[in-house]
Structure formats: structure tokens, C-alpha cells
Amino acid sequence: MSYNPQQIVARGPRAVAEAAAEALDAEVELEGTTYSILEEDEDHDIWRIDAFPTAEEEDLQIQRVLTDFPELIVTAEQLADADWLAMALSGLPPVRAGRFFVYGIHDHGRAPVNAVNLRIEAGAAFGTGHHGTTVGCLIAYNDLLKKSKFGRVLDVGAGTGVLAIAAAKTGTPVAVGTDIDAISVRISNENAKLNQSTARFVHANGLNHRKVRSSGPYDLVFANILARPLVGLSMDIRGALKPQGLVILSGLLRTQERFVKAAYLSHGFKVVRRIHRDAWCTLVMQRV
Numbered sequence: 001m002s003y004n005p006q007q008i009v010a011r012g013p014r015a016v017a018e019a020a021a022e023a024l025d026a027e028v029e030l031e032g033t034t035y036s037i038l039e040e041d042e043d044h045d046i047w048r049i050d051a052f053p054t055a056e057e058e059d060l061q062i063q064r065v066l067t068d069f070p071e072l073i074v075t076a077e078q079l080a081d082a083d084w085l086a087m088a089l090s091g092l093p094p095v096r097a098g099r100f101f102v103y104g105i106h107d108h109g110r111a112p113v114n115a116v117n118l119r120i121e122a123g124a125a126f127g128t129g130h131h132g133t134t135v136g137c138l139i140a141y142n143d144l145l146k147k148s149k150f151g152r153v154l155d156v157g158a159g160t161g162v163l164a165i166a167a168a169k170t171g172t173p174v175a176v177g178t179d180i181d182a183i184s185v186r187i188s189n190e191n192a193k194l195n196q197s198t199a200r201f202v203h204a205n206g207l208n209h210r211k212v213r214s215s216g217p218y219d220l221v222f223a224n225i226l227a228r229p230l231v232g233l234s235m236d237i238r239g240a241l242k243p244q245g246l247v248i249l250s251g252l253l254r255t256q257e258r259f260v261k262a263a264y265l266s267h268g269f270k271v272v273r274r275i276h277r278d279a280w281c282t283l284v285m286q287r288v
């Protein structure tokens, strides 16, 4: 029987929600699972995890991990088929991160005149700007832009394309993105057109594509994936960067910061900055 997609929501205090997020991340079988952790109610210390399983086994495994945290109140809602993720995200508010304002169709008309407006439709791709990792990348990039311009930017694991589109909309003439997921590549290219940006996306595992090689070397690489693939890609990212080039790494939990940092330090990078957001860490590192 086919699986009816559900949205699993778990609410509780920050420390418990963060511990549960770490437990989800530690499950190898859940490596590809889409979930987010956000502060819902600051006054009452209520944080929430939203998880979007796509198969029965994944659903059961998420629920099993969450039962180890009895302080969390867990609910599950049945979602309609097809564009279930877009539907789940359609009620989300727009996000402001530095100069960037990320919004969906439902907030068309609310885009401020003094912001770099990024209209991002999620469909089945990750990266509406609501996740701590995406926000971390946008904030890091926003601050780098105060001092530098980036002629060539690569976005590894583009999702909706939000980061490469942000680069193209802030003066980067060459912005290229890759994703291992063909649907994300299609959505990213659609979002690039929607935003009248020159960013272009190709289907690739990591940096392994002719267009990635021919468009480099890069001044800046974004890589918002997960800790283990980030470590695996560290040599390729170094090879794609110009000397003194920067990489913005995200997708790692705070608890994984040391592991990822060590790999990049050993390949000739230095730490420029780190940003903590929710349970997540964003690292800015420079090729030395």
C-alpha cells in the first residue's frame, strides 16, 4: 500500500527539542529526512520540530526516536499527496536575514523595497529560508558582502537554489549550483527564472560536473548539506576555490562543529566566523 505523507510535529522546551534533533540526526537511516527545528514561543520556551517523512519506515523511525523524549508533545497530521511539502510550508511567514527577504507566493506584495527580495517556492525541495542552516548561510553571506564582492560563487546542495540566487541578485555574475536530487535542480532553475536571476543549476553529486569545473575557480562556495558529506567534500571544495577563497559551511549540528572544522583545518583552511542558530552551526572558513 502506498504511504500517505504526514507532518510530524514535536513541541517542548529548547533543551529537549535540541536533544531530540540531535538524536534524529544521529540515525543513519534518517540522513535524508527533511525536518526543521524552530523557536515557536519565546516567552514560554516552546520549540518545535517539524518532520516530513516520505515513507512508512521513515515515519515509524522518527516517531520511535521522539518517544525517547517524553517531555515532547508529538502530533502527526495527514498531508495531501503530490505537493505536500509546499502545502505544509505555504503558511510559513516570510524570513528576513540581513538584507535578504525570502518569501513565497502567499506573501507577494509584502516584499519591502529596501531588501533583496527572493521569491522562493519550495515544491519538493529544501530551502525556503526558514531553516536555521539557510538563515545562517544568508546572514554569513550578508555580512561578507559588507566588505567584499564575489565574482564566482558555487552552491553545493542548492535545494531551492536560494543561496546561489541570493548571490546572483547581489552582483555575482557567475553563480552556479548543484544538487544530487534532480527535482531540486528543476525547482532551483525555475526559482532562478522567477527571480530574474542568472544563477544556473546542474544535477551532480557534490562538485562533480563539467559546468562546475568550467565556471571556477570560485571566490565563494556555499555548502549547506550535512556534516558527513561536508567532510567528504572538503578536498574538492578546496580545489574549486581561489587562494583566499571562502566557504560557508552549514547543515552541521553544533555538536558536529569540531568534526567538520577539523577536516577543513587539516586541508589548509582557517576559521573566519561561526554562527549558531537553533541547534545548527554555520562556519565561514578561508582557504589559506
Ligand SMILES: C[S@@+](CC[C@H](N)C(=O)[O-])C[C@H]1O[C@@H](n2cnc3c(N)ncnc32)[C@H](O)[C@@H]1O
Pocket (backbone or CB within 6 Å): 125, 126, 127, 128, 129, 133, 134, 137, 155, 156, 157, 158, 159, 160, 161, 162, 163, 178, 179, 180, 181, 184, 204, 205, 206, 207, 224, 225, 229, 251
Ligand atoms: C539542507 S539542503 C540545503 C538547501 C539550500 N542550499 C539551503 O541552504 O536552504 C541540502 C541539499 O543538498 C542536497 N545534497 C545532499 N547531498 C548532496 C551531494 N552529495 N551533492 C549535491 N547535493 C547534495 C540535497 O538534495 C538538498 O537539496
